[in-house]
Amino acid sequence: MRVLAAMSGGVDSAVAAARAVDAGHDVVGVHLALSAQPGTLRTGSRGCCTIEDSHDARRAADILGIPFYIWDFAERFTEEVVETFVGEYAAGRTPNPCVTCNEKIKFEALLEKALALGFDAVATGHYARLATVDGELELRRSADEGKDQSYVLASLQPEQLRHAMFPLGDSWKSDVRAEAEQRGLSVARKPDSHDICFIPDGDTKKFLEKRLGERPGELVDAETGAVLGHHTGVHGFTVGQRKGLGIDAPAADGRPRYVLSLEPVSGTVKVGSSADLGVQAIDADRAIWPSGRPLDGPTECTVQVRAHGGIADAVAEADEDGRVSIQLREPLRGVAPGQVVVLYRQDDQAGDLVLGSAKISGTR
Template identity: 85%
Template sequence: MRVLAAMSGGVDSAVAAARAVEAGHDVVGVHLALSAKPGTLRTGARGCCTIEDAHDARRAADILGIPFYVWDFAERFTEEVVETFVGEYAAGRTPNPCVTCNEKIKFEALLDKAMALGFDAVCTGHYARLEVVDGRPQLRRSADEGKDQSYVLASLRPEQLRHAMFPLGGSRKSDVRAEAAERGLAVAEKPDSHDICFIPDGDTRKFLESRLGESPGDLVDAETGAVLGRHTGVHGFTVGQRKGLGIDKPAPDGRPRYVLSLEPVSGTVKVGSANRLEVTRIDGERPIWPSGCPLEGPTECVVQVRAHGGTARAVAEAADGEVTVRLREPLSGVAPGQVAVLYRDEGEAGDLVLGSARIAATA
């Protein structure tokens, strides 16, 4: 099988490519240039997709003895990921750019080009398991619970998963690093990137202000309606946020305040106590069913609303292009714009991805 290995310059994608080669596939490595002006060096785990990363990917491909190319996807990445990210924050929502990147770049733009060039599959270093049962793809959690990335892949459609390979799904990260060292890959001990790749300094508020400017508004107590202060833009906040609110006086009960809701039209940021963050219902829009099987009637499941954490048992129901999720126990800090991923209910945590939807509202 002809396989295009997406090589980020990190240890995971390098080992995934090595395993594809070892499995006997005809493998070609490709590094995606996602920035028109990439930094020359990263700082520890800050950022990715730098010139240094491209060099690391090329060195890994050389050791594996496979052809290697750099493809310029900077314009597409800016349009699909960066501008979407900025626009969602301006609208008072909290997006996950990694979900968007996987959906629109790695498994749409990249996969489309790979298929046009005659490749059969795209191989990545994601930690998720992929099986085919009765001709249908099934996306499952990784064997390494701490590294599981099924959440950020749950927006992929069946036709995309049919041409995807995740060789690391059954492995633990420590074993992957050990394997990289045994193979002589210099990236064996390279730090993982934990930040939004296009905000390498980690300062999301500063990045958004540089794009959106200032749009002052009021910080309002959700219970009393009292104005507690001013802010420079709703894009500087997200539901559940506690720090950086800019409120001088404490709450009457002395407890911390949290962001409860954002109103971009009026510029109002409502704040209140932690208990007001709890929700028991999630309304989702634009559902995607990775296996091609929509929910049939009320379905017991586990819902996850953040890439790491934020899970609860629930009952989900789909109708008319929307999903209603009723939680069996409340969740806190659930923000519109996030993605709700539904897993088959198997007790404490689900395993099989049933579907995903963008969170439109909560109650």
């Protein structure tokens, strides 16, 4: 097959490209330039898509002996990922930009261009597995559950998965680094990227304030209705947040307060105790079924509401309009509208199967 290997400049994508070459595919490497003004150097694990990253990707491609190109996707990335991120926060929701990037950039924009140029598949360094069961393609967790990235891929459509390759799905990260060393790849010990790639300093609040300005409002006790303080915008808070609330007086019982809900129209941030954070039920919409099979009636499953955590057993039911109702077997904390909920079915033989994903619209 003709395979386009997306090479970020990190160790995972470099080894994924190498394995595609070893498998006998005709591989071409491509680095996506996602920033209109990329930084020159990374700072440890902060940020990505720098000029340094593009050079690292090119050096890896040279060692593998494959053609290499840089494609400018900065305008589409800004529109689809960055502006969506800002808009969601302005609306009082908590988005995951990595989910949006995989859906809209790597497996929509990049895949569309790859197919138009005659490629059969796009290979990435994601830790996830694809399995064919009874003739149907399924997305599953990776062997290394600590690195599993099926959560951020669960918004892909069946047709997109049919043109995807995840060569690292059966591997552990330590083995991938060792393999990179053996292959002479200079990125073998390069730190993984963390946080949000377009906010390299990690200060999300400052990033949002620069784009949204000040939108003053009140911090209100959810139980008594008492005004406890003021803030410069609901976009500076997330459900479950404890630190940086700007409330001087402690709670009556002396225990910490947490953000319970955000009301962007009124500018109200409601706070309360940790006990008030527990969520028993989740409502979601815009469901996507990667295997092409929607839920058929109430379904026992495991749900995950964050890329690395927020997992609970549940019963989920979906309607034909893409709405999903989830009843949790045990409460989850810090669940916010705008987050993606991913539904899994446990399967010990082939790894947990991704049933589907949906955007959280409310909690109960």
